[in-house]
Amino acid sequence: MTDCQGDREGTDSPMELYERLNLQGDNVRALKTAKADKADLDAAVQLLLKLKVDYKQMTGQDYKAGCPPSENTAVPNNGPAADCADGEDSVDPWNVSTTNAKGVDYDKLIVRFGSSKVEKELVDRIEKVSGQKPHRFLRRGIFFSHRDMNQVLDAYEKHKSFYLYTGRGPSSEAMHVGHLIPFIFTKWLQDVFDIPLVIQLTDDEKYLWKDLTVEECHRFAVENAKDIIACGFDVNKTFIFSDLDYMGASPDFYRNVVKIQKHVTFNQVKGIFGFTDSDCIGKISFPAIQAAPSFSNSFPQIFGGRKDIQCLIPCAIDQDPYFRMTRDVAPRIGYPKPALLHSTFFPALQGAQTKMSASDANSSIFLTDTPKQIKNKINKHAFSGGKDTVEEHRKHGGNADVDVSFMYLTFFLEDDEQLEKIRQDYTSGALLTGELKKILIETLQPMISQHQERRKQVTDETIKQFMTPRPLNFNN
Amino acid sequence: MTDCQGDREGTDSPMELYERLNLQGDNVRALKTAKADKADLDAAVQLLLKLKVDYKQMTGQDYKAGCPPSENTAVPNNGPAADCADGEDSVDPWNVSTTNAKGVDYDKLIVRFGSSKVEKELVDRIEKVSGQKPHRFLRRGIFFSHRDMNQVLDAYEKHKSFYLYTGRGPSSEAMHVGHLIPFIFTKWLQDVFDIPLVIQLTDDEKYLWKDLTVEECHRFAVENAKDIIACGFDVNKTFIFSDLDYMGASPDFYRNVVKIQKHVTFNQVKGIFGFTDSDCIGKISFPAIQAAPSFSNSFPQIFGGRKDIQCLIPCAIDQDPYFRMTRDVAPRIGYPKPALLHSTFFPALQGAQTKMSASDANSSIFLTDTPKQIKNKINKHAFSGGKDTVEEHRKHGGNADVDVSFMYLTFFLEDDEQLEKIRQDYTSGALLTGELKKILIETLQPMISQHQERRKQVTDETIKQFMTPRPLNFNN
Numbered sequence: 047m048t049d050c051q052g053d054r055e056g057t058d059s060p061m062e063l064y065e066r067l068n069l070q071g072d073n074v075r076a077l078k079t080a081k082a083d084k085a086d087l088d089a090a091v092q093l094l095l096k097l098k099v100d101y102k103q104m105t106g107q108d109y110k111a112g113c114p115p116s117e118n119t120a121v122p123n124n125g126p127a128a129d130c131a132d133g134e135d136s137v138d139p140w141n142v143s144t145t146n147a148k149g150v151d152y153d154k155l156i157v158r159f160g161s162s163k164v165e166k167e168l169v170d171r172i173e174k175v176s177g178q179k180p181h182r183f184l185r186r187g188i189f190f191s192h193r194d195m196n197q198v199l200d201a202y203e204k205h206k207s208f209y210l211y212t213g214r215g216p217s218s219e220a221m222h223v224g225h226l227i228p229f230i231f232t233k234w235l236q237d238v239f240d241i242p243l244v245i246q247l248t249d250d251e252k253y254l255w256k257d258l259t260v261e262e263c264h265r266f267a268v269e270n271a272k273d274i275i276a277c278g279f280d281v282n283k284t285f286i287f288s289d290l291d292y293m294g295a296s297p298d299f300y301r302n303v304v305k306i307q308k309h310v311t312f313n314q315v316k317g318i319f320g321f322t323d324s325d326c327i328g329k330i331s332f333p334a335i336q337a338a339p340s341f342s343n344s345f346p347q348i349f350g351g352r353k354d355i356q357c358l359i360p361c362a363i364d365q366d367p368y369f370r371m372t373r374d375v376a377p378r379i380g381y382p383k384p385a386l387l388h389s390t391f392f393p394a395l396q397g398a399q400t401k402m403s404a405s406d407a408n409s410s411i412f413l414t415d416t417p418k419q420i421k422n423k424i425n426k427h428a429f430s431g432g433k434d435t436v437e438e439h440r441k442h443g444g445n446a447d448v449d450v451s452f453m454y455l456t457f458f459l460e461d462d463e464q465l466e467k468i469r470q471d472y473t474s475g476a477l478l479t480g481e482l483k484k485i486l487i488e489t490l491q492p493m494i495s496q497h498q499e500r501r502k503q504v505t506d507e508t509i510k511q512f513m514t515p516r517p518l519n520f521n522n
Numbered sequence: 523m524t525d526c527q528g529d530r531e532g533t534d535s536p537m538e539l540y541e542r543l544n545l546q547g548d549n550v551r552a553l554k555t556a557k558a559d560k561a562d563l564d565a566a567v568q569l570l571l572k573l574k575v576d577y578k579q580m581t582g583q584d585y586k587a588g589c590p591p592s593e594n595t596a597v598p599n600n601g602p603a604a605d606c607a608d609g610e611d612s613v614d615p616w617n618v619s620t621t622n623a624k625g626v627d628y629d630k631l632i633v634r635f636g637s638s639k640v641e642k643e644l645v646d647r648i649e650k651v652s653g654q655k656p657h658r659f660l661r662r663g664i665f666f667s668h669r670d671m672n673q674v675l676d677a678y679e680k681h682k683s684f685y686l687y688t689g690r691g692p693s694s695e696a697m698h699v700g701h702l703i704p705f706i707f708t709k710w711l712q713d714v715f716d717i718p719l720v721i722q723l724t725d726d727e728k729y730l731w732k733d734l735t736v737e738e739c740h741r742f743a744v745e746n747a748k749d750i751i752a753c754g755f756d757v758n759k760t761f762i763f764s765d766l767d768y769m770g771a772s773p774d775f776y777r778n779v780v781k782i783q784k785h786v787t788f789n790q791v792k793g794i795f796g797f798t799d800s801d802c803i804g805k806i807s808f809p810a811i812q813a814a815p816s817f818s819n820s821f822p823q824i825f826g827g828r829k830d831i832q833c834l835i836p837c838a839i840d841q842d843p844y845f846r847m848t849r850d851v852a853p854r855i856g857y858p859k860p861a862l863l864h865s866t867f868f869p870a871l872q873g874a875q876t877k878m879s880a881s882d883a884n885s886s887i888f889l890t891d892t893p894k895q896i897k898n899k900i901n902k903h904a905f906s907g908g909k910d911t912v913e914e915h916r917k918h919g920g921n922a923d924v925d926v927s928f929m930y931l932t933f934f935l936e937d938d939e940q941l942e943k944i945r946q947d948y949t950s951g952a953l954l955t956g957e958l959k960k961i962l963i964e965t966l967q968p969m970i971s972q973h974q975e976r977r978k979q980v981t982d983e984t985i986k987q988f989m990t991p992r993p994l995n996f997n998n
Contacts, residue, residue: 075800250780260777290777297770301736304726304766307804312788315803324551327791328783331807 059160060105065374067101067109068317070094111313137364138320140255142391147429147448149398152190152363152390159366161191161388168195175199176238183231183389186456191363193373194385198358202239207521208356209349210235211339211384213246214274216266216288217256221273222410223490224392226497227457229277231389232360236283242348242518243284245274246339250289254328264290271509273413276501279512282519285348286512289335295515298351299344306334309375318367336365337372340384347515357384362391393453397429413498417491424451424483424490431472432479443475444482451479451486458489535636536581541850543577543585544793546570587789613840614795616731618867623905623924625874628666628839628866635842637667637864644671651675652714659707659865662932667839669849670861674834678715683997684832685825686711687815687860689722690750692742692764693732697749698886699966700868702973703933705753707865708836712759718824718994719760721750722815726765730804740766747985749889752976755988758995761824762988765811771991774827775820782810785851794843812841813848816860823991833860838867869929873905889974893967900927900959900966907948908955919951920958927955927962934965 077087101109135144144150156163169184183189198208212232236243249263267288315321321330338344342355349355373383394409408427431449433439446452446469459465471477553563577585611620620626632639645660659665674684688708712719725739743764791797797806814820818831825831849859870885884903907925909915922928922945935941947953
């Protein structure tokens, strides 16, 4: 249970402490404005000063509003706070970048975000509680970080169920294999725990952030829903919704949005997301809309108005800022905090220094690619950890840690022993780059073809079923 | 037609010019961030500089972001920008104050807000177009200011109809007679023009601003709806909605909210409403929710998805900041600007220096007051413009301009000649304060009793009818 109390107790991360300082600053200002009782004001100022001392002690830096701790988690999406950054990995919902070919340093990210590492003990426990072999994403550290996962399992063992929430921002029709990671894993969680799942498509977010019309964003949401459904979700346990539809279809959802919006200040979202005064008010209030599905009474059709059912959110780590905010708000509006399971990023074909881009067709394998396109893209673009010549490769071996084809296999090749043998052979030089690429091509080609086949089966009727607010199978 | 083009042409008011400067500043920043074409950036900077020169010329002040023109319209609801104010009348959606016993200087407000005065020509024209004697609120300058009213009448003469939109923030169960002013007038407009009406109850706003629960605010909305219905609105032409309900019941309404939220920056709402970084993100994004009913496609059940039907908003002048913002956004999202008719404030019993407060039972006549309470309140609390003794009063006469009983009669006594005779007699000293108060008491007692009688007739079924999204009688 220790790890599930971290973010309200003395074990704050620098970022969490920074956010608490922002909040306390707001409190003090509000008390001053309201001409509050002197004793109350003094107490609030004392706490503020104490937090500042703690912050200095922890980070070695002075607290400065608008300037997150220097291993900063909130790189603004449009500039001005860049002077707070120190050139390390940068991870927020809109940008992920690192200069390391192995990718982002995830251990550092855990410390910075104040989450907990998914240790072997937790993986074993998930196996024990679910009675199933852990998914390869768990076995291989792809879901590497969590919040409150032990609390979820404790309750589940006592027959208190939970529900799953994940999502996607539908910025285009095209989805690539990396986009499937949270969905593949969430489907596995749904199957082994037999629980309901809600999937949010943030078409409103995409409208606010991109140069797209409301109609385009909504159409992308529906197109993306087809790919999501093709992952094999159970229609009796899954509700997929577009924000543009569901915000206007559920008074209970909107009530939660407003409750969250009342309990988060501009100072806070500025600190967490890097918004500025030039950002539109839609962006500024949007985080509440991504937060709302974390609370079970946002879905009365599923949970009958109950607000006490815990939510577990599998997502890529870049989405964590939204849920740190959500977890801060939750107890103040009488709701349980959502638990989280965070994944690493799926690397671009060109290397792990960047997240893939849906707008660059060569940066990844898309779900619409033909077998030939898959073969060409991997042969042509997949960054290799092999040596320049066959002779050198045979002699010195390749570097699997930076080889994108090998990385992709860790995501998609089910057999642990086979994967380990590939690593050894590649490292020793027994396996050439071309041979490694061939294994990946032969893994992805049938996987994508089968996906395309399943997507074809998704009719308008099926989409309507998944996207209609309705009761789901839920026994608790 | 001249007055209906004012706010996009060269005839901006200082406040409108200030808001255009805020906007242009945002544009320049956005272009810089996007590393836009040099020519585009140069052109944007040139326009910014030109606007700054215009602003200096018009106001004699240098433009400063966050600091509205010194006859400032936007006194912040919580402080910091007070140093921009100059101690004159202060009017915004949350505060109205003046030091003048006659009340706010409305002519100055027209200049400051950049609206147009309701001149006799306009009142005559409304009479001609509607074929009805103008309402006493028009005859007596209570609806004293407008935007684009001639444009509405031009179109109406060409058989292009319009619709009405007004609203109320349900901060308590108690409504006083002052709250009825926009509804009494709106009902008259509905009757004489035979057009649909939407009434927004901003229970979400009250939740965000006050120390109230969502449930309380929603209950107040329904209670207030009963008083509104008791004003006699035609159920076949009137839709009353709570934001907490309708936001979650209409995807089209939410789409308009998001469109507006995309086109308004924090800088702009800071300038218009005086929000600060310590305000919650709910307040910051709320103005879009009050703006959305100004566009006809927010109500597809009434207007069948048409977005070109003009909206006319009768409201107290303190609500104008919302609609200045709305009118600025409208052309950028392809919608017509709403027209407005602005009323003066209804004075508190204690005098015209302040707007009435629903939380002070003695500050006004409430719709729940008994005949005896009405009599006592007026006799005890209504500020008198009479002299201290009967002898002095007979000799010098009273001052009707500051006498609250007389002011109330200008709102509620229908007969122009009788009102004029009362003014003359009071001014000459022929009519004593006690006698004037008696006339007011005898005017209000039956009016309130009848209201209470009509309110009693409002059943749950009636409320449900008014508050259900549905088609209304609308032919255009």
